[in-house]
Amino acid sequence: xxxxRDKALVFSxxxxxxxxxxxxxxxxxxxxxVLQLFYYSVTNFNGIDYNYDxxxxxxxxxxxxxxxxxxSIGNTLIYTLVVVVLSNVLGLAAxxxxxxxxxxxxxxxxxxxxxxxFSAIVVGFIWTYVYMPSSGMIASLISLFGxxxxxxxxxxxxxxxxxxxxxxxVWKSFGTTMIIYLAGLQTVDESLLEAGxxxxxxxxxxxxxxxLPLISSTITINVILNVIAxxxxxxxxxxxxxxxxxxxxxxxxxxxxxxxxxxxKMGRASAFSVVSFLVIIAITVAMLFxxxxxxxxx
Amino acid sequence: xxxxxxxxxxxxxxxxxxxxxxxxxxxxxxxxxCVVIILPLVIVFSSSLRHVSNQSSPLLLFREFTLExxxxxxxxxxxxxxxxxxxxxxxxxxxxxxxxxxxxxYPIARIKSKLARFLxxxxxxxxxxxSQMVIVPIAQTFSRLGIPxxxxxxxxxxxxxxxxxxxxxxxxxxxxxxxxxxxxAYIDGATLSQRFWLVVYPLLKPAIVSTVITQGLWIWxxxxxxxxxxxxxxxxxxxxxxxxxxxxxxNPAQWNVLFAACVLCALPLIIVFLILQKHFVNGIAAGAVKx
Numbered sequence: 062x063x064x065x066r067d068k069a070l071v072f073s074x075x076x077x078x079x080x081x082x083x084x085x086x087x088x089x090x091x092x093x094x095v096l097q098l099f100y101y102s103v104t105n106f107n108g109i110d111y112n113y114d115x116x117x118x119x120x121x122x123x124x125x126x127x128x129x130x131x132x133s134i135g136n137t138l139i140y141t142l143v144v145v146v147l148s149n150v151l152g153l154a155a156x157x158x159x160x161x162x163x164x165x166x167x168x169x170x171x172x173x174x175x176x177x178x179f180s181a182i183v184v185g186f187i188w189t190y191v192y193m194p195s196s197g198m199i200a201s202l203i204s205l206f207g208x209x210x211x212x213x214x215x216x217x218x219x220x221x222x223x224x225x226x227x228x229x230x231v232w233k234s235f236g237t238t239m240i241i242y243l244a245g246l247q248t249v250d251e252s253l254l255e256a257g258x259x260x261x262x263x264x265x266x267x268x269x270x271x272x273l274p275l276i277s278s279t280i281t282i283n284v285i286l287n288v289i290a291x292x293x294x295x296x297x298x299x300x301x302x303x304x305x306x307x308x309x310x311x312x313x314x315x316x317x318x319x320x321x322x323x324x325x326k327m328g329r330a331s332a333f334s335v336v337s338f339l340v341i342i343a344i345t346v347a348m349l350f351x352x353x354x355x356x357x358x359x
Numbered sequence: 360x361x362x363x364x365x366x367x368x369x370x371x372x373x374x375x376x377x378x379x380x381x382x383x384x385x386x387x388x389x390x391x392x393c394v395v396i397i398l399p400l401v402i403v404f405s406s407s408l409r410h411v412s413n414q415s416s417p418l419l420l421f422r423e424f425t426l427e428x429x430x431x432x433x434x435x436x437x438x439x440x441x442x443x444x445x446x447x448x449x450x451x452x453x454x455x456x457x458x459x460x461x462x463x464x465y466p467i468a469r470i471k472s473k474l475a476r477f478l479x480x481x482x483x484x485x486x487x488x489x490s491q492m493v494i495v496p497i498a499q500t501f502s503r504l505g506i507p508x509x510x511x512x513x514x515x516x517x518x519x520x521x522x523x524x525x526x527x528x529x530x531x532x533x534x535x536x537x538x539x540x541x542x543x544a545y546i547d548g549a550t551l552s553q554r555f556w557l558v559v560y561p562l563l564k565p566a567i568v569s570t571v572i573t574q575g576l577w578i579w580x581x582x583x584x585x586x587x588x589x590x591x592x593x594x595x596x597x598x599x600x601x602x603x604x605x606x607x608x609x610n611p612a613q614w615n616v617l618f619a620a621c622v623l624c625a626l627p628l629i630i631v632f633l634i635l636q637k638h639f640v641n642g643i644a645a646g647a648v649k650x
Contacts, residue, residue, distance in 0.1 A: 082458075083460060090515060091520075093500065097499070155392070162375050162376050163382070163386065170640070172393040179621075182624075183624050186617060186621055188399070240644050289486060292487070292489070293489040314489050341489075
């Protein structure tokens with residue numbers, strides 16, 4: 062008991078004062094704006110004129126009726142799924158390959174990580190060139206090998222464009238995922254693997270039964286980081302496709318931006334934000350629940 | 360953990376895998392993979408070194424070496440001013456973050472109470488909120504607080520958005536700093552702020568490096584907040600300056616200049632990365648593994 066009281070003396074409640082600067086930023090510029098969304102969402106505020114009216118649930122009814130909510134939720138989820146799966150599978154595979162004793166490890170690692178250094182806007186420009194029909198990189202390569210490059214137009218294809226921009230995100234982000242996996246794999250105790258080998262495990266068994274369970278927390282953090290990044294999808298819809306063709310690459314965040322800044326309908330954009338907020342919270346909570354449960358089982 | 364591991368590797372003499380067919384296949388797979396990843400960047404770099412008017416296929420790599428496209432891009436971009444703005448905003452934001460995020464993490468990591476636990480979750484939950492979602496009320500808050508649109512305005516948002524991850528990182532890292540050191544300092548009569556700034560803070564160096572790299576990286580590359588808050592061209596940072604090329608991206612005639620601009624935009628970070636490569640790799644990994 063005495064020990065505990067000493068602790069309280071050393072780490073007194075005065076320490077909470079250290080929170081003031083960070084908490085001020087966070088409350089004024091992050092939490093308060095999120096709360097304001099709920100208020101603006103029931104008005105017809107246009108961003109300039111402060112004589113706005115309350116319109117009740119009209120904004121919500123509108124965005125559900127015109128189908129933009131369902132469309133952009135669907136697009137965002139597909140985008141997120143592609144990014145999470147590809148980034149983790151490629152990242153883990155690359156990390157496993159680089160975790161062996163091979164030459165030029167550093168060079169390979171640098172190469173794989175390199176795209177992560179570029180601004181999304183530069184990446185968007187580069188990949189617009191890569192995807193261009195006729196004269197773009199992939200189209201030219203197809204022509205070079207005797208195919209017809211002029212018909213290759215992923216960004217113009219209603220069914221493919223979303224996957225095409227998700228692939229750009231994977232290209233940029235998987236190097237970071239790989240580096241985190243590499244760090245996780247390096248914490249795996251070599252003697253455990255040695256023991257497994259003596260017991261006659263194949264390399265595949267070692268990976269499934271020893272390595273993967275041991276790095277489960279690394280998998281969790283990578284999946285969480287990629288899901289968060291996927292749900293924030295905005296850059297490549299904004300830079301590369303402008304939401305098109307049709308509505309096929311309009312993600313939640315792109316849609317909000319478009320309603321707020323192109324249509325100048327702040328009230329409606331706020332209603333859209335509230336819906337996005339609920340979707341993101343629901344997915345995050347569900348994910349944490351599943352991940353926690355899985356880690357306990359292991 | 361990672362830092363300890365590195366030392367061990369240095370002491371050991373590396374024994375490489377023998378070149379069996381299986382290992383050769385592994386090399387081949389890695390090389391093909393790397394080529395696929397890096398190919399767009401190689402083409403961009405080679406095109407940027409061509410004359411502005413060179414219209415031949417960009418696939419014809421490195422046939423021409425001139426800085427003409429770079430000079431055109433440099434002048435179009437107002438490069439020195441943009442570079443300076445990028446350095447100021449990124450440097451300033453990161454500096455504030457590495458001061459106030461560890462401060463906030465201090466009570467969160469040290470006090471065992473429901474309130475501290477709640478604050479921890481409270482900060483982390485900020486991680487899932489995208490910028491585009493809250494930009495409307497944030498812009499309103501700014502105008503109500505009378506904050507003018509200057510080159511420094513985006514810094515407020517850079518700092519705020521960096522807090523969730525940084526606090527999470529510092530709180531995780533601080534749990535590894537032994538309580539006994541502080542108790543000793545307390546007995547020696549150190550005040551709370553002396554204890555934090557002179558005893559705990561210097562021990563956070565790896566977490567500070569990690570924060571500078573992970574947060575500096577996204578802040579340097581962010582174009583969204585400057586795009587919303589800055590109206591004057593003279594105040595643009597490098598990524599926002601790139602927006603002026605938005606119309607050129609689908610026009611092959613403009614590609615050489617566009618690509619030169621892309622290289623110029625990325626160049627400062629590439630140089631920093633090549634110099635501090637080890638810190639980058641360790642910093643990113645530590646950021647995720649420690650927390």
